[in-house]
Amino acid sequence: MDRRQLLSSGATLALAGPLASRAFAAATDDARFALVILRGGLDGLAAVPPYGEGTYSRLRGPLALGAPGSDGSVLPLDGLFGLHPALANLHRMYGDGQLAIAHAVASPYRERSHFDGQKVLEAGGTSPETSDGGWLNRALAALAEESFGRDAIALADSVPLVLRGPVTVSSWAPSRLPDTDEDTLARVREIYEATDPALAAQLTQALNARGLAGDAGMDGGLRGGGQQLAPLATAAGRFLAAADGPRIAVLESGGWDTHANQGAAAGTLAQRLQQLDNGIASLKTELGPIWERTTVVIVTEFGRTVAANGTRGTDHGTAGVAFVAGGTVAGGRVIADWPGLGERDLYEGRDLMPTLDMRALFKGVLGEQYGLSARALDTLVFPDSSAVAPVDLA
Amino acid sequence: MLTQATAIATNRFGTGAKPGDAERIGNDPAGWLDAQIGPATAQPAAATRPKSADVLSEIRELRLVRQAAQAAQARPGGQQAAVDPAAIREFGQTIAENYQAQASSLYATAIATDAPFRERLSLFWANHFAVSADKQPIGAIAGLYLDEAIRPNVAGNFRDLLRASIQHPAMLLYLDNQTSIGPGSLLGSRANQGNRRVGLNENLAREILELHTLGVDGGYTQDDVIEFSKALTGWSVGGQDDGPAARLGAMAGRLGIAGDTGAPGEFTFRGAVHEPGSKTILGRRFGEDGVDEAEAVLDFLAGREETAHFLATKLARHFVADVPPENLVAKLAETYLDNDGELAPVYRALIRAEHGWREPLAKYKTPQDYLISAFRALDQAPPPNQVVALATQLGQRPMTPGSPAGWPDIADHWTSGDALLKRIEWSTTLGATVGDRIDAVARLDDVLGEVAGTATRNGVRRAESGAQAIALLLAAPEFQRR
Numbered sequence: 042m043d044r045r046q047l048l049s050s051g052a053t054l055a056l057a058g059p060l061a062s063r064a065f066a067a068a069t070d071d072a073r074f075a076l077v078i079l080r081g082g083l084d085g086l087a088a089v090p091p092y093g094e095g096t097y098s099r100l101r102g103p104l105a106l107g108a109p110g111s112d113g114s115v116l117p118l119d120g121l122f123g124l125h126p127a128l129a130n131l132h133r134m135y136g137d138g139q140l141a142i143a144h145a146v147a148s149p150y151r152e153r154s155h156f157d158g159q160k161v162l163e164a165g166g167t168s169p170e171t172s173d174g175g176w177l178n179r180a181l182a183a184l185a186e187e188s189f190g191r192d193a194i195a196l197a198d199s200v201p202l203v204l205r206g207p208v209t210v211s212s213w214a215p216s217r218l219p220d221t222d223e224d225t226l227a228r229v230r231e232i233y234e235a236t237d238p239a240l241a242a243q244l245t246q247a248l249n250a251r252g253l254a255g256d257a258g259m260d261g262g263l264r265g266g267g268q269q270l271a272p273l274a275t276a277a278g279r280f281l282a283a284a285d286g287p288r289i290a291v292l293e294s295g296g297w298d299t300h301a302n303q304g305a306a307a308g309t310l311a312q313r314l315q316q317l318d319n320g321i322a323s324l325k326t327e328l329g330p331i332w333e334r335t336t337v338v339i340v341t342e343f344g345r346t347v348a349a350n351g352t353r354g355t356d357h358g359t360a361g362v363a364f365v366a367g368g369t370v371a372g373g374r375v376i377a378d379w380p381g382l383g384e385r386d387l388y389e390g391r392d393l394m395p396t397l398d399m400r401a402l403f404k405g406v407l408g409e410q411y412g413l414s415a416r417a418l419d420t421l422v423f424p425d426s427s428a429v430a431p432v433d434l435a
Numbered sequence: 436m437l438t439q440a441t442a443i444a445t446n447r448f449g450t451g452a453k454p455g456d457a458e459r460i461g462n463d464p465a466g467w468l469d470a471q472i473g474p475a476t477a478q479p480a481a482a483t484r485p486k487s488a489d490v491l492s493e494i495r496e497l498r499l500v501r502q503a504a505q506a507a508q509a510r511p512g513g514q515q516a517a518v519d520p521a522a523i524r525e526f527g528q529t530i531a532e533n534y535q536a537q538a539s540s541l542y543a544t545a546i547a548t549d550a551p552f553r554e555r556l557s558l559f560w561a562n563h564f565a566v567s568a569d570k571q572p573i574g575a576i577a578g579l580y581l582d583e584a585i586r587p588n589v590a591g592n593f594r595d596l597l598r599a600s601i602q603h604p605a606m607l608l609y610l611d612n613q614t615s616i617g618p619g620s621l622l623g624s625r626a627n628q629g630n631r632r633v634g635l636n637e638n639l640a641r642e643i644l645e646l647h648t649l650g651v652d653g654g655y656t657q658d659d660v661i662e663f664s665k666a667l668t669g670w671s672v673g674g675q676d677d678g679p680a681a682r683l684g685a686m687a688g689r690l691g692i693a694g695d696t697g698a699p700g701e702f703t704f705r706g707a708v709h710e711p712g713s714k715t716i717l718g719r720r721f722g723e724d725g726v727d728e729a730e731a732v733l734d735f736l737a738g739r740e741e742t743a744h745f746l747a748t749k750l751a752r753h754f755v756a757d758v759p760p761e762n763l764v765a766k767l768a769e770t771y772l773d774n775d776g777e778l779a780p781v782y783r784a785l786i787r788a789e790h791g792w793r794e795p796l797a798k799y800k801t802p803q804d805y806l807i808s809a810f811r812a813l814d815q816a817p818p819p820n821q822v823v824a825l826a827t828q829l830g831q832r833p834m835t836p837g838s839p840a841g842w843p844d845i846a847d848h849w850t851s852g853d854a855l856l857k858r859i860e861w862s863t864t865l866g867a868t869v870g871d872r873i874d875a876v877a878r879l880d881d882v883l884g885e886v887a888g889t890a891t892r893n894g895v896r897r898a899e900s901g902a903q904a905i906a907l908l909l910a911a912p913e914f915q916r917r
Contacts, residue, residue, distance in 0.1 A: 155840070197851075198851065221859050221906070233912060235890035
């Protein structure tokens, strides 16, 4: 039985027995969601190469990966698409039916600025001007209204746009500074409460997160920092697994803007992909059995040019890939209305043509896993988006 | 006691109040700011700093040594004994040492300066023309770039600031322009005949249009980006016969084309990779003119209304409010255009406008603002070898915005619970080291003055120790904002 069908029928709530209650719980209280934003523009044709396309090797030139079976070759998916060889853990998840890949996907943004691209992706509108906080914060508000509130956490020094808005969220990044004593903290809080409620709310959230982190044994051993995703993914897993922890986490990773010498089976991009792959594997490990109730969505602001540029890299493009992983996902498939790589198939003659709106993936997760109504999704979370139907992910 | 206007002059327009500012500034805070907008004076420390060209040359030598050592190591049965492991390490160490020195120098200058408005303007423009030290070898020269390209031009004409920034090796290397090759250039056409694929890299052209001049809504198209990147081909850095550019050098050698002749680490024009012919950008035709061609494009862009509006918006956002008042933006843009891009009149219009003097706490400090202002308030200097670790811990590793857009200039990016808690923790640590020597109640009047609210005043006065009083002063909401 499909979870959405189950939810949409009031009668199912009356069903006795473990199936109904478990399914209902999965769709409301217990679901976990992690959003991973790859900043800089992941080259979708490098991560998930359509090696079965006749023109693929010629167009990609020095960036092309070999067909399965050759040295440094792609990991096969379905005959047309493969995975970059650095994504071995994701490939295993695909085989286990726990990874779906959306290709030729893009946000509604059609220019080529990182910053506006990320703004549209995170704000959830159709242009960079309409940026009234992030869609995930509005989803938190809608959830609080429709069922009950959930906490969210940003695994970062600052809260990314996607989580900004009226609902207070927490943030956490490893700290080396000694703790402030309780008395001083209480006095600081008193000043904040008297003069600056916004800072007071942030301080409360931070202390709660710090408490959880302490409980989960994260006070030490999570250095690594920098651009390594795995330590943050490990922390995210522990937060999401904690009994009274947040249910939604946002992670970020930079370094995807591969204009020059991005490499093919090995090289700069391969290393970044390897770190992503390790990060997702760490998240799964930390979550343990909770992985079965978890959805992980990995997105980037845009794809890159189909052809390699003059410096063995790729320039800013349009459509790219997104990954949806986790125990909730009906995986082992590539979701794509594949536009092809022929000259006339390309967007403006240079980029992969977008055929799927990225918001359809987000709507799929929020509808299936959290039971958010279509009305909330179409009007509040992603304003004026009723034309964008959710993708069936579960 | 600082008046509200003096507190705004020092904390918002400057890098933070120091004890004694009330007397130094007197009753004309706007005049005090105005007096700082003069021609460039030599920075005291600048004379002793190395030149970026020398640092780049040194790094190039070390990279060659490292490559040779690595090659020897990799050779089967190679001469392991002959390889000096120090030679391999020295390359990375030299970059790291330069980075550490320049990061701590950036902090030391901003903490010690007697011209804090001018200093803030320098840091503002360095962030506008951002390079990021997390890309090699930018880390070794990012602070020198500030000294060489930004500081001398901060109160001059925007055209000169634009040209100096774009032509600096830090910018050219950061945005990959040394690798961009005109497909129809001497080297490009010969190479492409031979079935190699070489061509343009759009990175620098796009970011100049989007981030340095017109702004993302400035009306340019993808075709404009490509045409501009053609005009920029050849703008390069001398001595780039190592690293990623080695391929090009070798190719030029094979094709019998004169390779790189520029002085190592200096701006150079490589005619062999310059795309010939005229280029059309925003409807304006630029005739083939070698190195001068892209300069003409930059001058053209600097004079556009879109550029005036974009720069005015960023200045107003930095100095007044995250959402800047439209009439102020219009005033600054008009001043810019009326004065042909001269920046001093724009700064004067900014400090003479009432907008910046209304809300004393409209801007949230970045971690860098916060740390610098805290050290100024306490008359302390951080140990040079701790600056990077400290700033990183508070969420802003020096000179690494990680993107050519620079660090965000809005509160939403910097306000997070975790970041706030780390500021409080650091305040406590610092309070513990100086709390027995500084009278926090008097210091509150010296650096926040009339801006400090009752709760903060009472908190500091009733603290159980000098250490706690300093911690509360630095943790106070009024100290998080400017």
